[in-house]
Amino acid sequence: MQAGFRPDIQGLRALAVLLVILDHAKIGPFHGGFVGVDVFFVISGFLITGLLVSEAERTGRVSLLGFYARRARRILPAATLVIVVTVWIGTRLLSGVEADGAVKDALWATFFLANFKFASDGTDYFQNENPPSPLQHYWSLAVEEQFYVVWPLLVLLLCVYATWRAKRSSGQRSLGPRVRDLGVSPLVVIIGISFAYSVSYSTTDPVSAYFSPFTRAWELGIGALAACLTTRLILLKPGVQAALSWGGLVAVAVASLAFDGTTVFPGYAAALPVVGTAALLAGGLRPAGWGPQRLLSIRPMRLAGDWSYSLYLWHWPALIIIGERWGWDSGWRGAVVMAGVVPLSALSYHYVENPLRRAKLFRVRRMRGVLLYPAVVVLTLPMLAAANNVVQNEVNGGGPPILVPESVAQDPQQDQVVALVKASITAAQADQDVPGDLKPPILQLGEDIPDLGECQYFKINEDRPLCPRGDTDGDKTLVLIGDSHARQWVPALDELAQRYGYVAYYLIREGCPSSDVTPWMVHGGPSTDCAAFQDWAREQVADLQPDAVFLGSEANRRGFTSDDDELVDDVPTMAQMYQEGMEREIDYLSPHAGKVTIIGDPPAVSEEPGPCLSEPGATLGSCLMTEDPVSLTFIDSLRQAAAAKGVPFVETGSWFCSDGLCPSVVGDYIAHRDRTHISRSYAGFLTDELEAQIHLDPAYVAPGAA
Structure with missing residues (x-):
């Protein structure tokens, strides 16, 4: 040898x-x-x-x-x-x-x-x-x-x-x-x-x-x-x-x-x-x-x-x-x-x-x-x-929080969150300093994700338990279905479920939209495990017979799977498939739910807010972002699906952007966790805004109702 x-x-x-x-x-x-x-x-x-x-x-x-x-x-x-x-x-x-x-x-x-x-x-x-x-x-x-x-x-x-x-x-x-x-x-x-x-x-x-x-x-x-x-x-x-x-x-x-x-x-x-x-x-x-x-x-x-x-x-x-x-x-x-x-x-x-x-x-x-x-x-x-000390010292902003002008704050006709977004854009255009004591802190932004406990539902071929949340002794039930873009509303829905006596179930799987479409996997091919999860989620709704079902998701940008198992990745065709899939999903769920509501996704933004806000010398102006046009296309697909089926559609865009501009900081909150997801902290701040559109309060009476 x-x-x-x-x-x-x-x-x-x-x-x-x-x-x-x-x-x-x-x-x-x-x-x-x-x-x-x-x-x-x-x-x-x-x-x-x-x-x-x-x-x-x-x-x-x-x-x-x-x-x-x-x-x-x-x-x-x-x-x-x-x-x-x-x-x-x-x-x-x-x-x-x-x-x-x-x-x-x-x-x-x-x-x-x-x-x-x-x-x-x-x-x-x-x-x-x-x-x-x-x-x-x-x-x-x-x-x-x-x-x-x-x-x-x-x-x-x-x-x-x-x-x-x-x-x-x-x-x-x-x-x-x-x-x-x-x-x-x-x-x-x-x-x-x-x-x-x-x-x-x-x-x-x-x-x-x-x-x-x-x-x-x-x-x-x-x-x-x-x-x-x-x-x-x-x-x-x-x-x-x-x-x-x-x-x-x-x-x-x-x-x-x-x-x-x-x-x-x-x-x-x-x-x-x-x-x-x-x-x-x-x-x-x-x-x-x-x-x-x-x-x-x-x-x-x-x-x-x-x-x-x-x-x-x-x-x-x-x-x-x-x-x-x-x-x-x-x-x-x-x-x-x-x-x-x-x-x-x-x-x-x-x-x-x-x-x-x-x-x-x-x-x-x-x-x-x-x-x-x-x-x-x-x-x-x-x-x-x-x-670590050097980094910690460099990312602490020193500016004041952004406030709504007093005349607007005292106007009962004004939506205060929308007004705060506009005030934040104005502050960014004036190139003001990044506020101190941000929520969440910049270095914790990447971890500011709602916790789902044992009910992550990500792994394949495992038992899928149900994890009741909210008011677990409540006499009403709500279900949230979708991907990580549905998950981001969990803090607000948790609070509302406790407030109004709902048992909440979050049927969330990362990368698996609530629309009845099959996403294309990272490594190629149809995501059959996502399709299996979607079927399972429908079965749970049929068993639970909830008072309210909420659907939220973003289109998988890698593409969808056609009927003959081929990749479809051009945006117009994807948008049409996304809309039709959501219409089918509403048809599946409506017979088993008191009400079905689509929570519209906020627009994705043009850059990562965390790295931008922590750049040396960063200001609100250097991190004023724009809406991602592709995300607007997919948001409109779900808006059209809701209109076609006569179900409510929650418009969330004005809570994040105005006239195509999106401030990275709204008040003293970092609104987006990354380009496409919102922060858990800001989602909690939006609880009352969400309630004003989904009406979980049993005492709510729709305008014009007898």
Whole structure:
């Protein structure tokens, strides 16, 4: 078996990081370049396992202290440097909201738990409207380190077992089974379970699956399995190894060109680059001269492979921070950014990564290497606390709250909320300072979402409980159906239900409109789980026979599904489908409800209010926004559906905008949580405005009624 350094593996590392960079910088057709991360996983599993089993077979044991000391020297110096520099620059160039997010993400990255943080946040690399974290790429480091908490322990157990078997062997001449061979069976089990979980979870919860160590363990396991099988794979003829290598290279290339943000991943799709990488590693043991190893071993590829870790660490924060500050994040601009990242990565490799990895200070005494972990925490946490204080101080506005003119405030004929919106626009046009003591505080805006408790209804194939809210002892019932744009009215409906004696049920599923249409999924295809949820919601209405049903939603902008399961994404056709779907929904529900009401969506706005309000030097004028015309089209679709079916339609636009202008701050409330959703705090403020249109008060008598 060929031992020692393999220059082709350095070239493979270079290929992996190049694919990742091309994808992230949107350079060329490599929309599936994210598979470079999967290539790294397989390489890591192969190399680390090779070292572990070689040590076990050479010495009869595995030094966990030595292993973790080597990992600390290899991973921590450059990773910590990038965290510190990213946070420091972020507090100076990013908005307060973005900088605050970077500080929080840095804390998770420091403890190698970033993947759980991003999965919890619902972060989606491919479809997120909000800018991603400049430290989001640390999720892959976290996955690796989580795997290596477990795998060396397993190798150690295999070592103990092999020694025990050797002692029991007849004649004491046999050394018993080799650790390399013993590793095959548990790896096959790990790979099988993890791959099955990956396929299932990637379909039901693709965002969480993308970051999960359990959906990625099989990828590292494939590399580990290849390392355990090297003594057998090397027996393949050189020509077979060369052909295997070319096949693996083609598989990785095809994945990088054919995949994109709509690909269900990792799932089945990850098998193409993962198995391809394993084939390249296995085929490089003793290949014929015409294999791709010669290409992968040329000096530029080896050099990029040496720098690959630093390149991976630096490229993402550079793209995100520069992209947010100046818009230089893709295409030729992205190439310019990367031209600056390459020398930065070379310097990082030569003056930080490599010197500390080889420093005698840490190599002579292994414990010193292990102590790098607590040392990094001790040094990093005060820096993050200081950065957090900087951000907190910068986002606190100092202006007064916006007030309605006294003459208007005393006019009983004036709608005070509408008047406050107009006063807020006037204040913005005068470029007044952002008020202090905003509701919610700017840095809490992203979390200002109504709580649905156990009744989220997002996961597929799970029991859907009913969660009574409002006045749970009330003798009347109301139901709210829809997506996150229905959910935003929960604070107001909760208050009204308690006030007037209604038991409230919120049948809400994110991304699933109340209109009888099937949205197109992020990863392509009809959202059959949404259709199933819509059927279930109708069944609940039929069982509950509520006094009032409220429908709220926004059209899924990815598109709807036609009758022949094709994507429809042109706005006029979508608007027509949206209207017709809502008319059908009203027909379904009306026989089972005392009253059906559509709550119109507020207009979406032109930019994110949180980042805008937390920009250095932000004023109300710099964050005066305009209405999004596409959202107005969909709002009108539901207005037309209500008119066609003779049901009430709640006009909400004047509570947010006037004459096409939308203030980010109304009074002392931040009205929108993001471009398309309103804040929970402002929704609560609108309780009485909503009641004036939906009339839940049993004592209410309609004008003209007898």
